[in-house]
Amino acid sequence: MKSIPMAFAWEFLEHGKWLMLVGFAQPLLLPLFILAALPELGTSLKDTSISIMLHVFFTLLGMFLVAVCVVGSREPVTRLGALPVSSRAIVFWYMVMSMVAMVTLFGASLLTLRAVYQADWPLLGPVLFGMTMVAGFQVAIWQREHSIGQFVCWFGGMLLFGFWYLWRHSALAFGNFMWPKGIQYWHDVTLLDSAMMLTVIAGSFFVGLRSVAQVRCGETYWKLNLSQWLEKRSYRSAQALPRFSSWSHAHQWYQWQQVGRYVYFCFIACGIMMSVGWLLDNRESYSLFNGLVVSGGMISLLAIGAGIIFAFHGTKDTYGMTNFDLELGNYLATRPKTSTSIAHCVLRSLTKTLLLIWLTWAAVFAFNFTIAWILGWLPNSLVPNELGWWYLPGTVVSLLAAGGVGVSVSLTGRLRLVLGLFGFVFGYVLLTALLEVNRLISKESMSQISAILFGVVGTFATLSALYLACKNSLISARQAVVYCCVWAILEAVVVFEWITIANRQLPAYAIAIGLISLAILPWPATPLAFAYNRVR
Amino acid sequence: MISSIEANRSCVVDVASVTRKFGDKIALDNLSLSIPRGIVFGLIGGNGAGKTTLIKHILGMYRAHAGTVHVFGRDPVADPVGVLGRIGYLSEDRDLPNWMRVGELMGYTEAFFPSWDRRFAEELCQQFELDKRTRVRHLSRGQRARAGLLVALAHRPDLLVLDEPSSGLDPVVRRDILGAIIRTIADEGRTVLFSSHLLDEVERVADQIAIIHHGRILLAGFMDEIKQQHSRVTVRMSGNSNTPPTFAGMLACEGSGPDWTCVCSGQEDQWRPTVEGVGAEIIEHSAMTLDEIFVARVRG
Numbered sequence: 001m002k003s004i005p006m007a008f009a010w011e012f013l014e015h016g017k018w019l020m021l022v023g024f025a026q027p028l029l030l031p032l033f034i035l036a037a038l039p040e041l042g043t044s045l046k047d048t049s050i051s052i053m054l055h056v057f058f059t060l061l062g063m064f065l066v067a068v069c070v071v072g073s074r075e076p077v078t079r080l081g082a083l084p085v086s087s088r089a090i091v092f093w094y095m096v097m098s099m100v101a102m103v104t105l106f107g108a109s110l111l112t113l114r115a116v117y118q119a120d121w122p123l124l125g126p127v128l129f130g131m132t133m134v135a136g137f138q139v140a141i142w143q144r145e146h147s148i149g150q151f152v153c154w155f156g157g158m159l160l161f162g163f164w165y166l167w168r169h170s171a172l173a174f175g176n177f178m179w180p181k182g183i184q185y186w187h188d189v190t191l192l193d194s195a196m197m198l199t200v201i202a203g204s205f206f207v208g209l210r211s212v213a214q215v216r217c218g219e220t221y222w223k224l225n226l227s228q229w230l231e232k233r234s235y236r237s238a239q240a241l242p243r244f245s246s247w248s249h250a251h252q253w254y255q256w257q258q259v260g261r262y263v264y265f266c267f268i269a270c271g272i273m274m275s276v277g278w279l280l281d282n283r284e285s286y287s288l289f290n291g292l293v294v295s296g297g298m299i300s301l302l303a304i305g306a307g308i309i310f311a312f313h314g315t316k317d318t319y320g321m322t323n324f325d326l327e328l329g330n331y332l333a334t335r336p337k338t339s340t341s342i343a344h345c346v347l348r349s350l351t352k353t354l355l356l357i358w359l360t361w362a363a364v365f366a367f368n369f370t371i372a373w374i375l376g377w378l379p380n381s382l383v384p385n386e387l388g389w390w391y392l393p394g395t396v397v398s399l400l401a402a403g404g405v406g407v408s409v410s411l412t413g414r415l416r417l418v419l420g421l422f423g424f425v426f427g428y429v430l431l432t433a434l435l436e437v438n439r440l441i442s443k444e445s446m447s448q449i450s451a452i453l454f455g456v457v458g459t460f461a462t463l464s465a466l467y468l469a470c471k472n473s474l475i476s477a478r479q480a481v482v483y484c485c486v487w488a489i490l491e492a493v494v495v496f497e498w499i500t501i502a503n504r505q506l507p508a509y510a511i512a513i514g515l516i517s518l519a520i521l522p523w524p525a526t527p528l529a530f531a532y533n534r535v536r
Numbered sequence: 537m538i539s540s541i542e543a544n545r546s547c548v549v550d551v552a553s554v555t556r557k558f559g560d561k562i563a564l565d566n567l568s569l570s571i572p573r574g575i576v577f578g579l580i581g582g583n584g585a586g587k588t589t590l591i592k593h594i595l596g597m598y599r600a601h602a603g604t605v606h607v608f609g610r611d612p613v614a615d616p617v618g619v620l621g622r623i624g625y626l627s628e629d630r631d632l633p634n635w636m637r638v639g640e641l642m643g644y645t646e647a648f649f650p651s652w653d654r655r656f657a658e659e660l661c662q663q664f665e666l667d668k669r670t671r672v673r674h675l676s677r678g679q680r681a682r683a684g685l686l687v688a689l690a691h692r693p694d695l696l697v698l699d700e701p702s703s704g705l706d707p708v709v710r711r712d713i714l715g716a717i718i719r720t721i722a723d724e725g726r727t728v729l730f731s732s733h734l735l736d737e738v739e740r741v742a743d744q745i746a747i748i749h750h751g752r753i754l755l756a757g758f759m760d761e762i763k764q765q766h767s768r769v770t771v772r773m774s775g776n777s778n779t780p781p782t783f784a785g786m787l788a789c790e791g792s793g794p795d796w797t798c799v800c801s802g803q804e805d806q807w808r809p810t811v812e813g814v815g816a817e818i819i820e821h822s823a824m825t826l827d828e829i830f831v832a833r834v835r836g
Contacts (some may be wrong), residue, residue, distance in 0.1 A: 231671075331631045535613050
């Protein structure tokens with residue numbers, strides 16, 4: 001390398017080439033997906049208000065995603081501390097390169113979308129805004145490099161820039177976020193816009209310079225010291241030595257402390273955010289119960305994530321992914337217990353956490369139902385007619401099935417398998433959307449095929465897991481019989497319901513059969529996954 | 537026949553013709569090794585020689601592509617409870633759950649081992665000056681090694697496996713680790729397997745050693761025998777010969793002109809006639825350290 005900027009640029013491109021490719025592709029994926037479905041929804045980009053709304057949403061989301069990829073392509077600045085280069089040069093070149101990368105990647109994504117959908121979307125304003133935003137985000141990282149406060153800075157930055165962007169499109173002028181009629185494209189970059197963006201970039205440079213200079217000396221910029229305060233409090237109250245009645249008790253405590261409680265807090269936080277949204281929006285009982293019913297299904301999505309992170313043990317036995325590999329750490333791998341015992345213990349912990357989440361949701365539902373009933377505010381229909389009494393057990397089964405699939409895949413300790421599963425699901429959804437949009441197959445037929453395929457795949461996966469677990473002596477014949485009996489009883493209920501009801505909807509029953517199979521699947525699958533991870 | 541069965545019974549670890557590959561790279565190449573009960577066994581080798589891979593086979597964390605591994609007469613992959621319940625293990629990276637407090641780590645580990653000795657654990661905790669309320673992530677490197685050692689030792693394992701226990705540690709922690717090894721072998725019938733780069737430590741405590749290089753055992757045996765069988769000999773070639781001598785038992789040779797320093801293996805009465813047979817005069821003859829033997833074997 002002939003010069004420091006050249007060395008920085010080479011490292012940036014070499015280290016971040018794949019991430020930046022993702023940065024280019026990410027802003028395209030969701031828009032492609034939704035824009036492809038617009039005709040099905042009976043609308044198009046010719047409807048100006050829809051077009052502006054989608055433009056604002058996609059560009060804002062796209063900018064955030066590109067910013068994450070661009071800033072993530074950078075090695076920590078602390079690594080450069082010992083090099084004979086000034087902090088000014090580091091900050092200047094890092095910021096310039098990040099801004100150029102943002103303009104290139106985000107501009108290319110936006111141009112692609114405009115070309116594919118012939119949308120009259122502005123380019124200059126959003127791209128310059130994205131460039132300013134990445135400068136601000138880069139500084140947010142330097143402020144809190146290697147600390148959890150980095151996420152707080154990111155979140156704060158996202159909020160500030162998000163509000164700025166919405167304000168610039170007049171989306172905040174009407175006091176709510178429900179896309180008022182007055183929103184408009186950002187066609188002209190005014191003098192005020194330019195001045196504001198230049199001020200933010202210059203401010204970011206000087207704040208970044210001070211941060212990097214202080215990080216290089218090992219000083220901290222400013223701190224709330226909240227984590228230290230909490231640590232001191234918990235240190236004083238900590239028990240010297242906890243006692244466990246059994247290893248299973250100990251390991252369930254381990255899982256709860258490491259993951260379970262955070263998953264539960266995430267659920268509570270999501271619930272609070274939704275409640276605040278409802279309070280700010282219309283405060284109508286219909287919306288409240290509609291939200292509660294939808295969230296009963298949505299917690300299954302949370303359960304997939306919970307299942308996946310429940311099995312993140314990491315190579316260093318620390319929570320989280322280390323080097324993007326989920327391989328089991330030496331400490332946990334050498335516990336003198338069988339793979340089946342440990343895997344089932346993890347599964348029991350996950351089940352308890354998910355049931356706690358479900359019970360909390362059910363309690364909130366019951367509480368609101370009681371209040372609304374007393375006050376006479378109950379809507380006519382709580383649950384959609386096509387679901388009926390299935391809704392309640394359905395939420396439990398889908399919760400357990402989703403969590404079980406997540407933990408079974410993640411417990412293998414192979415990141416590629418996790419990504420492969422997500423890739424397959426995403427690919428399948430995209431394929432069905434494309435088939436439907438191009439009228440190669442009708443929506444009804446596609447739904448039926450997908451439902452039947454789900455039932456068949458769920459059943460086949462569970463049968464395969466049972467066979468393999470028995471073959472590898474991971475579960476006993478007695479255990480296999482018990483799982484099969486529970487499975488058969490639950491399936492029999494579904495079949496009985498199907499036989500006795502006149503208006504038979506095959507797809508719904510196929511989905512029910514698939515969900516029940518997937519709820520049984522983790523019991524034979526998790527020992528297989530754990531053994532596959534533990535013995536390499 | 538009977539004696540071979542008895543010999544196998546007295547072996548804590550029996551690795552027979554194990555081969556293991558990672559992609560195209562052969563990590564263990566038809567490796568065989570036996571570790572008798574009640575000894576301190578030192579496994580030495582360079583970076584990437586296969587020490588950790590071998591240890592992970594012994595712990596049942598790797599499945600051999602060929603050959604067999606038996607620990608206490610059991611297959612560690614098939615019977616992790618029977619094998620791991622009798623092993624105390626300190627990994628090279630001191631993998632411990634960072635979020636736990638030392639006291640929680642002790643309590644959690646105790647739940648897995650019925651043989652956990654609470655008094656001994658407390659004693660070690662005090663001796664290692666560990667605060668039970670401190671989180672593992674806040675421990676220094678040396679304290680972390682001590683915490684790992686505590687949970688590896690407190691259930692009084694039949695086999696203590698230490699993978700690079702003292703690398704990167706200060707002399708005080710290294711002394712603690714050596715002390716733990718000595719205490720463990722003081723208990724009758726217990727065995728220690730440890731890998732190390734620090735050959736002076738191995739020399740100090742190991743009864744038997746094995747030098748592993750490129751996945752193969754280059755040399756294995758009792759420490760005293762190995763040291764007796766290796767000598768450094770300085771020879772002077774007769775005439776004006778500038779070429780190094782070559783004789784049976786010579787492992788390595790360096791020098792110039794008529795004087796050459798050679799490393800010989802075997803008893804003196806085996807190599808002395810062959811040295812004299814090539815017309816060389818023995819000027820000096822001295823014993824070798826393990827470090828020198830290791831370098832000569834690996835480079836040779």
